[in-house]
Amino acid sequence: xxxxxxxxxxxxxxxDFVKNYRIKVPKNFNFAFDVVDEIAQKTPNKxxxxxCNEKGQxxxxxxxxxxxxxxxxxxxxxxxxIKKGDAVMLMLxxxxxxxxxxxxxxxxxxxxxxxxxxxxxxxxIYRIKAANIKTIISAxxxxxxxxxxxxxxxxxxxQNLINVQGEVExxxxxxxxxxxxxxxxxxxxxxxxxxxxxxxxxxxxxxxAGYPKMVSHKFTYPLGHITTAKFWxxxxxxxxxxxxxDTGWGKAAWGKLYGQWICEATVFVxxxxxxxxxxxxxxxxDYKITSFCAPxxxxxxxxxxxxxxxDLSNLKYAETAGEPLNPEVFNKFxxxxxxxxxxGFGQTETVVLIATFPWLKSKIGFLGKPAxxxxxxVVDEDGISCPPNQEGNLIVRTDKNIxxxxxxxxxxxxxxTRAVWRNGVYNTNDRVCRDEEGYYRFISRADxxxxxxxxxxxxxxxxxxxxxxPAVLECAITGVKDEERGEIVKATVILxxxxxxxxxxxxxxxxxxxKVTAPYxxxxxxxxxxxxxxxxxxKIRRGQxxxxxxxx
Numbered sequence: 329x330x331x332x333x334x335x336x337x338x339x340x341x342x343x344d345f346v347k348n349y350r351i352k353v354p355k356n357f358n359f360a361f362d363v364v365d366e367i368a369q370k371t372p373n374k375x376x377x378x379x380c381n382e383k384g385q386x387x388x389x390x391x392x393x394x395x396x397x398x399x400x401x402x403x404x405x406x407x408x409x410i411k412k413g414d415a416v417m418l419m420l421x422x423x424x425x426x427x428x429x430x431x432x433x434x435x436x437x438x439x440x441x442x443x444x445x446x447x448x449x450x451x452x453i454y455r456i457k458a459a460n461i462k463t464i465i466s467a468x469x470x471x472x473x474x475x476x477x478x479x480x481x482x483x484x485x486x487q488n489l490i491n492v493q494g495e496v497e498x499x500x501x502x503x504x505x506x507x508x509x510x511x512x513x514x515x516x517x518x519x520x521x522x523x524x525x526x527x528x529x530x531x532x533x534x535x536x537a538g539y540p541k542m543v544s545h546k547f548t549y550p551l552g553h554i555t556t557a558k559f560w561x562x563x564x565x566x567x568x569x570x571x572x573x574d575t576g577w578g579k580a581a582w583g584k585l586y587g588q589w590i591c592e593a594t595v596f597v598x599x600x601x602x603x604x605x606x607x608x609x610x611x612x613x614d615y616k617i618t619s620f621c622a623p624x625x626x627x628x629x630x631x632x633x634x635x636x637x638x639d640l641s642n643l644k645y646a647e648t649a650g651e652p653l654n655p656e657v658f659n660k661f662x663x664x665x666x667x668x669x670x671x672g673f674g675q676t677e678t679v680v681l682i683a684t685f686p687w688l689k690s691k692i693g694f695l696g697k698p699a700x701x702x703x704x705x706v707v708d709e710d711g712i713s714c715p716p717n718q719e720g721n722l723i724v725r726t727d728k729n730i731x732x733x734x735x736x737x738x739x740x741x742x743x744x745t746r747a748v749w750r751n752g753v754y755n756t757n758d759r760v761c762r763d764e765e766g767y768y769r770f771i772s773r774a775d776x777x778x779x780x781x782x783x784x785x786x787x788x789x790x791x792x793x794x795x796x797x798p799a800v801l802e803c804a805i806t807g808v809k810d811e812e813r814g815e816i817v818k819a820t821v822i823l824x825x826x827x828x829x830x831x832x833x834x835x836x837x838x839x840x841x842x843k844v845t846a847p848y849x850x851x852x853x854x855x856x857x858x859x860x861x862x863x864x865x866x867k868i869r870r871g872q873x874x875x876x877x878x879x880x
Contacts, residue, residue, distance in 0.1 A: 441532075623649065722759070819855070
């Protein structure tokens with residue numbers, strides 16, 4: 329097994345895992361050659377990816393297929409002038425060409441820049457300039473193509489436009505041109521060879537304020553995701569794993585690529601334009617998915633489906649990340665499937681930091697315990713470690729060891745890096761606390777904290793209280809500026825079927841929150857909506873709600 333080259337896997341307990349887990353980082357590791365191509369050499373017919381779309385099309389790709397298609401793509405990009413260190417933006421939704429393209433970038437030593445297809449012209453121009461994008465590979469989508477063409481007219485550094493699964497005037501046609509190139513791409517040598525410290529991946533974060541930051545990861549980053557896939561998602565060579573995520577966001581690297589293939593698991597990809605939860609559950613049943621990961625928002629909708637009518641007997645493990653998990657969702661999913669959701673926590677800047685690992689019991693409301701190799705702490709504003717059950721800032725101590733999988737900084741903006749990472753400490757800007765057993769509980773992003781009448785209120789606790797009411801399908805808690813209190817709590821609510829907005833319902837929800845949690849946390853303002861702003865991976869964008877309300 330490939331994974332055995334890098335880590336020991338047979339730990340007897342969480343304590344054994346923390347004490348003895350080490351990642352063996354080879355010199356000049358390159359995921360494309362050292363994992364994908366090596367598996368293809370040893371077991372060429374091993375299925376790497378099962379892909380299907382909402383139109384009923386489906387394809388299986390072996391590791392041999394991925395090796396050859398990525399080599400052809402690398403040869404095509406090289407022919408177009410792309411070389412080591414050049415940035416290539418991938419706007420490919422969930423199309424299978426994303427996997428060919430990102431592996432091709434790794435083979436060349438180019439910097440892959442995954443991006444969501446929802447970007448505006450302004451967004452695209454900003455990214456091209458900030459990352460010096462030379463090439464864009466895009467899905468054939470009329471809105472996207474129009475936006476990219478308009479952006480190209482304003483930014484001359486963009487040299488190549490490539491589209492997949494379609495025909496666009498003035499663009500290179502990926503499908504037609506790929507067959508012209510060899511399915512062999514030799515590993516570069518000399519100055520063109522990649523090193524462990526070279527940048528391989530850039531993610532633009534979906535921050536709550538200001539322009540997105542460019543999170544830079546180096547070539548060793550995939551090895552950090554062994555922890556994510558093997559020891560949180562509990563994968564092995566027989567697993568068929570399905571993570572709900574668009575390829576434009578970091579969650580795709582967490583669940584649809586690196587750690588999964590190092591484990592030699594098969595990745596399942598469902599390519600859709602708009603999520604249909606009935607179809608989502610049907611895919612889990614029909615394809616006999618063994619491991620499933622999605623944000624709590626997705627689970628919240630899944631438990632509204634009649635999932636007991638589906639055969640989910642092959643599903644052995646279910647994980648969640650991206651936002652806090654409400655107890656109501658945990659309990660209902662367990663009641664319907666018999667499975668306890670295993671929470672995981674991390675950032676675009678990291679791999680999994682905290683999780684309910686297989687040896688640990690689930691504790692409702694808690695994320696789990698720290699991943700092996702990560703020196704985490706909870707500190708107050710003076711940097712002093714907090715006692716159990718005291719809220720503080722989650723930090724990563726890096727003075728003795730920089731963990732494999734931690735970002736190498738914000739690309740070409742050292743001042744932004746220094747703002748969060750200095751003196752041997754990386755400040756995640758997340759507010760957490762831990763209990764006497766060492767379990768961590770997420771409170772909020774520092775940006776999401778609401779300060780009202782001297783109280784510090786994290787949105788998650790209020791959201792969890794609200795979601796227990798049968799009228800509430802989804803909700804987001806934010807702060808609204810108030811002259812008297814500084815801020816007041818606002819709830820933006822999507823109602824469940826059968827409920828209608830009314831002043832009486834507002835009062836009922838407010839009283840419900842007062843009974844479930846501390847009365848000072850109740851939402852003084854409630855707005856009913858039909859849709860919440862979210863990232864493409866399903867995380868609620870509270871920052872956008874605040875901006876719409878004229879806050880922060």
